[in-house]
Amino acid sequence: MPIKHPNLKLTRLTDAVPAWTGDIAPEYLYEICQQVRDGGGRLVALWGSDDRHQGGGFVLHVTLMNESGLVCLNVPLPVEHPEYPDISRIFPAASRMQRAAYDMLGIYAQEGHDHRKWLRHGAWHSGSFPLRKDFDAAASLTHEPEDYPFVHVEGQGVHEIPVGPVHAGIIEPGHFRFSIIGERVLRLEQHLGYVHKGIEKRFESMNLQQGAKLAGRVSGDSTVAYAWAYAMAAESIAGVTPSSRALWMRALLLERERVANHLGDLGYLGNDVALSFGFAQFWILKEQVLRNNAALFGHRYLMDKIVPGGVTVNLDVEGKNIIERECDMLEQQVRILRGVYDEHAGLQDRFIGTGVVTPKLAAQLGLCGLAGRASAQAWDARVQFACAPYDKLDVQMATYRNGDVAARAIVRFGELFESLRLQRDILVNLVHEDEAPIPLEKLPPNGLGIGLVEGWRGEVLVAIHTDAQGDLTRVHPHDPSWQNWPLLEHAVVNDIVPDFPLINKSFNLSYSGQDL
Amino acid sequence: MYQILKQIYKTGIKTETPPQADEAMRVDAQRLQQEILDVFGGALSIRQVDAGSCNGCELEIHAVNNAYYNIEGLGIKFVASPRHADLLLVTGPVSRHMEVALKRTYDATPEPKLVVAVGDCACNGGIFGESYATCGKVANVIPVDVVVSGCPPTPTAILQGILTAISARK
Numbered sequence: 001m002p003i004k005h006p007n008l009k010l011t012r013l014t015d016a017v018p019a020w021t022g023d024i025a026p027e028y029l030y031e032i033c034q035q036v037r038d039g040g041g042r043l044v045a046l047w048g049s050d051d052r053h054q055g056g057g058f059v060l061h062v063t064l065m066n067e068s069g070l071v072c073l074n075v076p077l078p079v080e081h082p083e084y085p086d087i088s089r090i091f092p093a094a095s096r097m098q099r100a101a102y103d104m105l106g107i108y109a110q111e112g113h114d115h116r117k118w119l120r121h122g123a124w125h126s127g128s129f130p131l132r133k134d135f136d137a138a139a140s141l142t143h144e145p146e147d148y149p150f151v152h153v154e155g156q157g158v159h160e161i162p163v164g165p166v167h168a169g170i171i172e173p174g175h176f177r178f179s180i181i182g183e184r185v186l187r188l189e190q191h192l193g194y195v196h197k198g199i200e201k202r203f204e205s206m207n208l209q210q211g212a213k214l215a216g217r218v219s220g221d222s223t224v225a226y227a228w229a230y231a232m233a234a235e236s237i238a239g240v241t242p243s244s245r246a247l248w249m250r251a252l253l254l255e256r257e258r259v260a261n262h263l264g265d266l267g268y269l270g271n272d273v274a275l276s277f278g279f280a281q282f283w284i285l286k287e288q289v290l291r292n293n294a295a296l297f298g299h300r301y302l303m304d305k306i307v308p309g310g311v312t313v314n315l316d317v318e319g320k321n322i323i324e325r326e327c328d329m330l331e332q333q334v335r336i337l338r339g340v341y342d343e344h345a346g347l348q349d350r351f352i353g354t355g356v357v358t359p360k361l362a363a364q365l366g367l368c369g370l371a372g373r374a375s376a377q378a379w380d381a382r383v384q385f386a387c388a389p390y391d392k393l394d395v396q397m398a399t400y401r402n403g404d405v406a407a408r409a410i411v412r413f414g415e416l417f418e419s420l421r422l423q424r425d426i427l428v429n430l431v432h433e434d435e436a437p438i439p440l441e442k443l444p445p446n447g448l449g450i451g452l453v454e455g456w457r458g459e460v461l462v463a464i465h466t467d468a469q470g471d472l473t474r475v476h477p478h479d480p481s482w483q484n485w486p487l488l489e490h491a492v493v494n495d496i497v498p499d500f501p502l503i504n505k506s507f508n509l510s511y512s513g514q515d516l
Numbered sequence: 517m518y519q520i521l522k523q524i525y526k527t528g529i530k531t532e533t534p535p536q537a538d539e540a541m542r543v544d545a546q547r548l549q550q551e552i553l554d555v556f557g558g559a560l561s562i563r564q565v566d567a568g569s570c571n572g573c574e575l576e577i578h579a580v581n582n583a584y585y586n587i588e589g590l591g592i593k594f595v596a597s598p599r600h601a602d603l604l605l606v607t608g609p610v611s612r613h614m615e616v617a618l619k620r621t622y623d624a625t626p627e628p629k630l631v632v633a634v635g636d637c638a639c640n641g642g643i644f645g646e647s648y649a650t651c652g653k654v655a656n657v658i659p660v661d662v663v664v665s666g667c668p669p670t671p672t673a674i675l676q677g678i679l680t681a682i683s684a685r686k
Contacts (some may be wrong), residue, residue, distance in 0.1 A: 123612035124648055137648040165617050168596035170564045170577050173614060194613045195568045198649030214643055220572025220668065264578070277520055283582035284530055290579070301572060303667065340519050512570045515611075 002068035005032050010071065015236040016387035017452045018069025026060075026075050030085040033064065041066030042366055042379070043091035044452075045461050045478035046098065048082075048105040053133045054446075054468060058082040058107050061476070063450070063461065069385060072450055072463070082107040088114075093366040093483045104131040104200065116149055119193045119515065130201050131474075153179035153187050161497065165194040169501070172511035176500075183496040188489045195515040203475035208234060208308055208440060211472055215462060216303050218477045219513035224250075224257040225455025226477060227306040229462035232387070232451030234308035237443045237466060246310035246437065247389045248430045252323075253302050253311075255419040255426070258456040259330070260289045260301075262412045262419075265508050269409055270341065272502040273350040281337055285330060292326055310437025320427045327420045338413050351406035355491040355503030358403055367487045369458015369480040371507050374411045375403035381454035389429065393422055405506040415456075445470045457481065457510065479513030531586040535676040537683035541662050559591040560682055563601035563625065567618045567657075568650060569608030572668040573635040577605065579671040587675060598624040603681060605674075606658075609637040609644045610651040622658040630681045632662045634674055639663040 002020060003010065007028050010020040024032060033043075044063040051059055060075040075084055086109035088095035098109045099118035106129040108115075120126070122144035129135060152160075158179055165173035175191040199218060203211050215230035216223040228250050235242065242250075263286040270278020290300040297305055297313045305313045315323075341347055357367060362375035372379060381387075382395040398414030400407040443449075443466045451462045458480025467473035484507060492503050564577055580587045581594070595601050598621045610618055622631070633654040636642040641652035654660050664677035 121613045130648055135648075140648060165614065166565055166598075166621055170566075170574055170594060172566050172569070172571055172574065173617065194617070195566070195608065195611050196613055196649050197568050197609055197611045197644045198647040199644070201647065201649070202644060217570040217572065217643055217667075220570040221575060223572070264575075277524065280583050281523065281527065283579070284527065284584070287579060287582050287584050300670070301575065301668070303572070336519070336523060340523065343519070510571065 002066055002071050003032060003036060003064075005035070008032065008073075013236055013448070013450060014239045015450055016232050016241070017381070017385040017450070019072065019236075019450045019452075020069065021072040021074065021448055023074045023076065026077065026084045029062065029073065029075055030087060030090070032073065033062070033087045033090045036064045036066055036071075037090050039066055042368070043087070043093055044070065044459065045463070045476065045482070046094055046101060047463070047476040047478070048101045048107045048131070049465055049474040050105060050131060050133050052079060058105065060084050060101070060107055061463065062087070063463070067384065070450060070452060072448065077107055083110045085110055086112040088112060091366060092364070093486065096486070097482060103129070105129050106132065119196050121148070121193055130198065135201075148191050150177050150189050150191070151187070157181050158186060174511050178497060178500075180497060183498075185492045185495055185497060185500070188492050190485055190489060192485065192511060193515050195512045197516075199516045200474075200476060203472055206472060208443060208472065211475060212307050213304055215475070215477060218516070219479055219510040220301065221261055222257070222455040222457060222460060222479075222510070222513065223301055223303045224253045224306060225453045225460040226462065227304070228254060229451035229453040229460045230464070230475075230477070231306050231308045232453065233449035233462045233464040234440060234443060236449035236451070237447035237464060238308075238440055239444075240309065240438050240440070242310045242438060243435060244389065245431050245433055245435060248426055249311045249313065249315070250306055251389050251393070252315075252423060252426045252430065253297070253305055254453065254455070255422050256289065256293060257302060258419045259416060259423075260286055260293075261456040262416045263289065263334075265505065266337075266409065266412055266416075268505050269351075269405070269502070270347065272505050273347050275344060275347050278337070278341065278347075281333075285333055288329070289326065292322055296322060307437050309440040310435070312437065314432060314434060315430060316432050320430070323423060323427060327423055331417065331420050334413070334416060341409070348406065350499070350502060351409060352404060354405045354495055354499050355506060356402070356404045357487050357491050359401055361490060362403060362487065365487055365490070366483050368483045370411055370415070370456065371408060371484050371487065372458065373397065373399045374407035376401045379459070381452055381459045385452065389426070392429070393425055395422065405502055408506040443470045455480070457508070458484065477513075477516070479510050481509040481511075481514045484509050485514065530583040531589055532584055534585075534590060534679065535672050537680040538676050539680065541664060541677055541680045560603055560678070561593055561595045561601045562603045562605050562678070563595055563598045563621065564605045565607070565618055565621050567606055567608045567614045567638075567654065568611030568644075569635060569637060573607040573638070576668045576671050576674055577607070577634065580674050585671045585675055587678075592678065598622075599626065601625050601629070603630040603632060603678065604658075605632050605634055605678070606654045607634045607638050609641045609646075610654055610657045612649055612651055615651055615657055618654075618657055630662070631658060631660045632664060632677050632681050633660045634664045634677065635669055636665055636667045639665050642667065
């Protein structure tokens with residue numbers, strides 16, 4: 001049992017990862033969170049649901065993680081005053097999630113220190129909440145002017161640089177407000193939510209199979225991770241386990257997604273310090289991986305290849321040979337390029353000591369995933385909660401302590417080589433068999449399923465709630481970027497403005513994944 | 517330095533032949549004027565605007581910059597401001613939070629200008645559709661000249677869409 005509390009009765013979910021769920025009254029939430037925090041645990045996700053149509057009220061869901069596994073706490077809230085204790089004092093990462101939960105559902109944290117809107121800009125009225133079942137989309141539309149109350153820094157010589165939402169490069173939109181003195185950044189404040197496109201509401205009108213496609217498009221660069229997490233959640237509710245071949249195949253696809261993204265990022269990190277050689281070289285390698293994906297699996301980014309119940313792709317002997325040759329080629333080429341990066345004084349000068357997140361701050365604020373591991377936060381779902389087939393793979397976690405741009409590059413190199421090793425191991429175990437996914441037309445009623453997958457950026461969680469008919473009544477996809485965006489605000493302090501693109505790229509966080 | 521030069525030499529030239537323009541991708545014939553072609557000639561500046569995409573289309577737009585597709589080799593480059601741009605490359609269903617920003621970007625782009633909508637969502641709203649949070653396809657917000665479908669479209673298709681937008685009608 002991961003958490004012991006007299007008022008909490010946990011039940012184990014039939015899940016691929018160790019996960020429990022239990023109901024708890026709002027008055028005990030704070031002390032349970034404190035208990036988990038004191039034991040070294042973390043907040044993974046926070047969302048709300050509207051169960052009024054099923055005879056309930058609003059429910060707050062808080063998913064915590066400690067060394068035993070995941071715990072999803074369900075906190076029933078009264079319909080008239082759907083309030084709960086603010087947990088952002090324990091887990092600072094909760095702050096934006098709580099603000100989003102208010103914007104989307106109208107449930108709110110008592111005594112929260114920040115009540116500004118987060119996902120809502122000016123597209124719908126402040127009194128209407130899209131995730132309420134009685135939300136009237138047509139009546140809620142508005143064109144309120146944008147009036148986000150940024151925190152202003154005052155004093156002699158301080159001025160502001162507003163950046164975005166349309167950025168100078170080929171990047172997703174978001175707003176960054178820099179307060180600077182001379183060239184140095186005194187404060188950065190982010191304003192996100194520009195690509196909010198109603199994903200969570202959209203899920204509610206979809207069946208299980210359509211939902212799988214949408215899950216794969218929450219954040220296009222992590223489509224495999226999301227599709228797997230969604231499938232894992234659905235399979236958990238249905239109580240089925242896909243064939244071992246399907247699971248090996250999923251791991252292969254996930255590692256290929258990691259390799260492709262790390263190659264792309266390493267190229268851009270070189271580019272951002274004016275070493276365009278790095279961009280050219282790494283993107284040649286990435287293109288070769290993408291082309292092999294297209295040839296072997298029919299999609300360059302592997303979208304829609306993982307479905308609830310299994311996978312839709314197969315790999316024959318010739319395909320395995322292609323991947324093996326690709327791994328050998330990448331291993332050799334990336335070693336050469338890492339040598340170039342290591343020896344390049346100009347590059348190292350820009351990388352080292354830039355955008356530092358100390359391990360202490362990372363632990364305090366809950367930095368996770370790849371960026372977390374570069375700041376000594378040794379969490380990797382493939383290691384701690386190794387679901388099949390990772391339980392047979394013995395993943396070696398890449399970690400580093402410096403927490404700067406250089407550390408995040410080093411962790412990427414480490415994970416890249418490890419992913420190549422894993423792919424080779426997976427190929428040995430992957431049998432070639434034409435086999436359809438387990439048919440999952442409909443899920444059992446009133447279920448809760450959690451999927452947790454270590455994507456290339458960090459842990460991706462998808463939670464599925466089904467209603468009395470077994471339809472999707474609430475789906476919450478959670479991106480690790482929720483945890484990591486606030487740390488970027490800290491990482492740039494005292495660096496110069498021109499280093500921001502480099503620092504930002506070294507995190508490479510998702511806008512779409514957190515804006516939903 | 518030796519290692520870099522050696523690696524460049526060993527890598528060789530990867531750039532492939534660009535695709536031909538495809539008239540089927542053109543939406544609005546009226547907007548295409550000889551004047552536009554005369555102005556742009558063979559050199560084109562593009563401002564990319566993500567108006568709400570999942571970032572999938574951006575991955576492929578990055579890829580058109582890689583050595584295989586080498587868009588810069590065709591005289592086409594991505595610029596940092598709409599005021600420097602001849603063509604807007606717009607992705608995503610247009611989120612309602614990006615509607616104003618997209619319109620302002622369009623207004624800031626000097627005439628004559630072209631708009632290429634990239635990806636299924638930009639063409640028809642895609643899987644996200646129209647909702648309280650999205651305006652759907654790009655053409656619902658600003659005029660569009662060429663659409664490139666796909667989820668995401670391949671770099672070749674994106675390149676083809678751009679070339680279609682600037683090529684003369686036969």
